[in-house]
Amino acid sequence: MNAIIPHNFFHGTNSFFIDYISRYGFGGYNLAKESKALELLSVLNEIAKLEIPEKYKTAGAGLFQSVVNQMLLQGGGDSMNWQHGAVYITPSRNRALRYAVKNKLGSEICTTIFQVYDLLIKEGIDKAKDVIAHYSIINELFEKNGEPIVIEISDLTQDDLLSEGGASPKTALCLLDEISLKDEIEFGDLTLDDIGFRLNKVIPFEDLKIYQVRK
Numbered sequence: 001m002n003a004i005i006p007h008n009f010f011h012g013t014n015s016f017f018i019d020y021i022s023r024y025g026f027g028g029y030n031l032a033k034e035s036k037a038l039e040l041l042s043v044l045n046e047i048a049k050l051e052i053p054e055k056y057k058t059a060g061a062g063l064f065q066s067v068v069n070q071m072l073l074q075g076g077g078d079s080m081n082w083q084h085g086a087v088y089i090t091p092s093r094n095r096a097l098r099y100a101v102k103n104k105l106g107s108e109i110c111t112t113i114f115q116v117y118d119l120l121i122k123e124g125i126d127k128a129k130d131v132i133a134h135y136s137i138i139n140e141l142f143e144k145n146g147e148p149i150v151i152e153i154s155d156l157t158q159d160d161l162l163s164e165g166g167a168s169p170k171t172a173l174c175l176l177d178e179i180s181l182k183d184e185i186e187f188g189d190l191t192l193d194d195i196g197f198r199l200n201k202v203i204p205f206e207d208l209k210i211y212q213v214r215k
Contacts, residue, residue: 002157009089009153010096011199015212021205026151028202032085035137037109041073043105044116045114048215052123068116071109087199088164089153091176092192100148100213105141113138115190135178148213153203162198169197 011026020029032038045068046054056065089097089177104112120128132139172195179192 002159003155005156005158005161005173007180008154009092011087011089011151011153012096012098012106012213013149013151014100014103014141015149016141016144017106017146018149018210021151021208025202025204026153026208027087027199030085031107031137033107033180035110035141036073037107037113038072038129039069040135040138041109041113041116044113044120044128045072047125047128047131048120049114050119051125052172053113055123056119056139064115068112070133071112074123078081086166089199090192090196092195093150093152095193095196097213098152100150105146106146108196110138110141113140113169117142150211150213152208152211153199153207155207156201160199160201162200164196164198166198172197 026121043158045065046152048065059065060067068099070080100106105111105114117128132142158169158173161173163172175190176192176195179190179195
């Protein structure tokens with residue numbers, strides 16, 4: 001029998017998604033696919049490159065456009081993951097908390113879409129509004145603008161997890177056990193913040209603990 005992992009896991013997101021989680025379970029709804037997030041990001045990316053090329057190139061200290069391009073490529077692995085659609089969890093409550101606060105809309109790709117959209121609107125490119133109107137889930141997310149939340153999951157087994165890149169979770173689970181046994185963390189050591197997993201099962205809503213993040 002697959003043993004229960006003696007650690008709880010966390011996921012930072014936005015209260016907007018609670019309705020989807022209650023209907024489909026945690027991990028049962030592919031937001032990136034159903035919302036056509038990548039398609040929308042691609043469209044806004046092309047508009048920004050055409051309409052505000054210099055402003056777009058210099059946004060985010062010149063790094064923002066590169067981040068968008070990496071997302072559109074959907075590459076990655078365990079060390080640098082740009083893949084979207086799966087649900088990712090971490091044994092670090094703090095990492096989940098930071099993610100929920102940093103990603104205003106509870107999803108990295110949705111937050112990035114909003115950032116491109118917001119840049120276009122501030123530069124007077126109103127056609128971005130017409131584009132967003134054709135993507136109902138993203139449009140509703142923009143309008144409702146929920147609150148950051150952290151979801152806690154317990155009683156998982158090894159079969160319930162994959163590595164962040166979609167491979168076996170064994171290496172990461174071994175690291176998790178090693179870190180948990182340390183009495184002190186020295187400079188340069190790996191911490192719980194460095195460990196993440198891809199969820200490989202759908203968890204019923206009633207099995208989750210959900211915490212609202214205080215701002």
